[in-house]
Amino acid sequence: MTKDECKQAVVAIIADIAPDEDLSNLKSDVRLRDQLQLDSMDFLDIVMELRKRHGIEVPEADYGQLASLDSCAEYLTPKFNAQAAKS
Amino acid sequence: MNTRSDYDVAIIGAGLSGLAAGIRLAHFGRRVCIFERHNAPGGLNSFYSLAGRKYDVGLHAVTNFVRPGTKGTPLAKVLRQLRIDRDEFDLCEQKRSRIAFGPAGETALHFTNDFAFFESEIARVFPAQAAGFRALTDLVRTTPFGAPTPLSRPILRQHLSEPLLVEMLLCPILFYGGAQAHDLEFSQFAMLFDAIFREGLSRPFAGIRTILHVLLDKYRQAGGERRMKCGVKQIVEQAGRAAALVLDDGTEITATQVISSIGAPETAALVAAAAPPEIGGGPGRISFVETMSIFDRQPAALGWGEDTIVFFNDSPQFAYDRPAGPVDVRSGVICFPNNFEFGGGRQLAEGIFRATCLANYDAWTGQPEAAYRASKQQWFEQVQTSARRFLPPVADSALAAATVSTDMFTPRTIERFTGHRNGTIYGSPAKVHSGATGLANLYLCGTDQGLLGIVGSMLSGIMMANQHVLRKTDPGP
Numbered sequence: 001m002t003k004d005e006c007k008q009a010v011v012a013i014i015a016d017i018a019p020d021e022d023l024s025n026l027k028s029d030v031r032l033r034d035q036l037q038l039d040s041m042d043f044l045d046i047v048m049e050l051r052k053r054h055g056i057e058v059p060e061a062d063y064g065q066l067a068s069l070d071s072c073a074e075y076l077t078p079k080f081n082a083q084a085a086k087s
Numbered sequence: 088m089n090t091r092s093d094y095d096v097a098i099i100g101a102g103l104s105g106l107a108a109g110i111r112l113a114h115f116g117r118r119v120c121i122f123e124r125h126n127a128p129g130g131l132n133s134f135y136s137l138a139g140r141k142y143d144v145g146l147h148a149v150t151n152f153v154r155p156g157t158k159g160t161p162l163a164k165v166l167r168q169l170r171i172d173r174d175e176f177d178l179c180e181q182k183r184s185r186i187a188f189g190p191a192g193e194t195a196l197h198f199t200n201d202f203a204f205f206e207s208e209i210a211r212v213f214p215a216q217a218a219g220f221r222a223l224t225d226l227v228r229t230t231p232f233g234a235p236t237p238l239s240r241p242i243l244r245q246h247l248s249e250p251l252l253v254e255m256l257l258c259p260i261l262f263y264g265g266a267q268a269h270d271l272e273f274s275q276f277a278m279l280f281d282a283i284f285r286e287g288l289s290r291p292f293a294g295i296r297t298i299l300h301v302l303l304d305k306y307r308q309a310g311g312e313r314r315m316k317c318g319v320k321q322i323v324e325q326a327g328r329a330a331a332l333v334l335d336d337g338t339e340i341t342a343t344q345v346i347s348s349i350g351a352p353e354t355a356a357l358v359a360a361a362a363p364p365e366i367g368g369g370p371g372r373i374s375f376v377e378t379m380s381i382f383d384r385q386p387a388a389l390g391w392g393e394d395t396i397v398f399f400n401d402s403p404q405f406a407y408d409r410p411a412g413p414v415d416v417r418s419g420v421i422c423f424p425n426n427f428e429f430g431g432g433r434q435l436a437e438g439i440f441r442a443t444c445l446a447n448y449d450a451w452t453g454q455p456e457a458a459y460r461a462s463k464q465q466w467f468e469q470v471q472t473s474a475r476r477f478l479p480p481v482a483d484s485a486l487a488a489a490t491v492s493t494d495m496f497t498p499r500t501i502e503r504f505t506g507h508r509n510g511t512i513y514g515s516p517a518k519v520h521s522g523a524t525g526l527a528n529l530y531l532c533g534t535d536q537g538l539l540g541i542v543g544s545m546l547s548g549i550m551m552a553n554q555h556v557l558r559k560t561d562p563g564p
Contacts, residue, residue: 018167020158037158041168044553048115060558 097342102130104533107548113311124318200287267516324360364525368517382438
C-alpha cells in the first residue's frame with residue numbers, strides 16, 4: 001500500500017463516521033481537527049474502524065499520530081503493509 | 088439464536104441509553120445482549136396501545152434539537168456515533184412554546200427554536216433583566232457537563248434581580264429534568280438550558296416509535312441480541328465483580344462487562360453481596376401524573392391555538408416538590424403533540440392534549456384497585472381543569488363532544504413499567520457521572536448517569552460504552 005492509498009482509506013473512514021463533513025478539500029499537512037469538526041469520540045471511531053476494517057491496532061498512546069492525513073500515512077502505512085504481509 | 092449464555096457485554100434495560108450503548112458495542116464486534124423485562128422497548132420513553140390507539144409515554148418533545156449543519160452538539164454527536172442519518176428520526180420543530188405564570192398565565196415568555204427570539208421575549212417582559220440574562224447565558228455556555236457545581240437558584244439570583252424571572256426559568260428546566268425538590272445543580276441547569284432554549288424542541292411525526300424503530304434496526308443490523316420479557320433479577324457479586332446475572336426465569340448468564348440502564352438505586356438493589364455497593368444516593372422523590380385526552384379534531388380547531396408546550400404555574404413562586412396530597416395542580420406542563428411543524432401537509436390524525444403535574448408516589452400506591460381508579464378519575468378532572476386555566480377558554484360541552492378517548496398515568500404506572508423506585512422519571516438526585524458502581528465491571532448509563540432527555544439518554548449510553556468498553560484494550564474480534 002502506498003501512502004496515498006493509506007490516506008484514502010482514512011478519508012473513507014471519516015466519510016462514514018462524519019457524513020456531514022465536506023472532505024473534498026482536505027489538506028494533508030493540516031491537523032484534521034483544524035479542518036473538520038472532529039472530537040475525541042470521532043477519533044475513537046477512526047481507531048475502532050481501523051481495527052474493524054483493516055485489523056490495525058492503534059494503542060491509545062499513539063492517537064496523536066492520527067492528527068493529520070500526512071501523519072496518518074506515516075504511521076499507518078507500515079501497519080497496513082504488515083497486515084497485508086500477514087494474510 | 089438467543090441461547091448463548093456468555094457475552095462480552097450484557098446490558099440491562101432496552102431504553103434509549105441501553106439501545107444506544109448496544110449499537111456502539113455491536114457495531115464494533117462485541118457480543119452484546121440487552122435484557123429487558125417488558126415486552127416493549129423504550130423504558131421511560133415508550134408507547135402502548137389501548138383500544139386501537141398508540142399512546143406515547145414520556146416523550147413531550149425531543150429536546151436538543153439543532154438544524155442540519157450545526158455540529159458539536161449532543162444531537163449531532165448521537166447521529167454520528169450511531170451512524171444515523173438525521174432524516175431517519177424525522178424530527179419536526181416545535182411551533183412555539185410558552186412559560187405562563189399567574190392565575191391565568193398573565194405573565195408569559197414565549198420561546199421557539201431561535202434563541203434570539205427568547206432573548207427578545209426576556210427583554211420585552213423584563214427589560215431591566217436583559218443584560219443579566221446575557222451574562223447568565225454566557226455562564227451556561229462555559230459550564231462543563233458534570234462539573235460539581237452549587238445549586239442554581241442562588242446563581243440565577245446573582246444575575247437576575249427579578250425573582251419572577253428566576254422562577255420562570257427554573258420551571259421548564261425542573262419539569263424537564265429535576266430529580267430533586269426545589270432546585271438542581273447548576274451544571275444540570277446549564278445542560279437543560281441548552282437542551283430546551285439554546286437548542287430546542289422537536290418531535291418525530293410518529294412520536295417515540297420512530298426513534299425506537301431506528302435504534303432497534305441499527306442494533307439488529309449490527310448483530311446485537313436482545314431478550315424481551317426477560318429481566319435481570321440478580322447481579323451475582325464475586326471478588327468485587329459482577330460475576331453473573333440471574334434472569335427472571337432463573338437462567339444464569341455471564342458477561343465480561345455489564346452496563347445497567349435501570350437506575351443507580353435500582354441497580355444496587357440487584358446486587359447480591361454480603362456488603363452491597365452504594366451507587367449514587369437513594370431514590371428520588373419526584374414523580375408525576377399525566378392526563379391524556381384524544382379529540383376528533385386538532386387542538387387549534389377547538390380554539391386552543393398553536394402552543395406546542397406550556398409550562399404553567401399559578402403564582403409568582405414555583406414549588407417543585409413532592410406534594411402533600413396526591414397531585415399538585417398549581418403548576419404543570421401542557422403538551423400538544425399536534426403543534427409541531429410536520430411539513431409536507433402532514434398532521435396527526437387526532438388531537439392530543441397532555442397535561443402533567445407533580446404527584447406523590449405514596450398517595451398513589453398501596454390503594455385497593457377500586458380506590459385507585461376513583462382517585463384517577465377525580466384527579467384527571469382536576470389536572471385538566473387546572474391546565475385549562477392557561478389556555479383560551481373552551482366550553483366543557485364542546486370539549487366533551489370532541490373527546491374520543493382519555494387515559495392517565497400515575498406514579499404507580501411509572502414504577503410498574505420502568506422499575507424506577509418511587510415512580511421517578513428523572514431518577515436519583517445524586518448523579519454518577521463516571522458511571523462507576525463499585526463493582527469493577529459494572530457501569531451505569533441512562534438517567535442516573537446524569538444526561539437527560541431523549542438525546543441525552545442516547546448520548547449517555549454512547550459515552551459509557553466508549554469509555555468503559557471500547558477504550559479498554561482487548562483482543563478484539
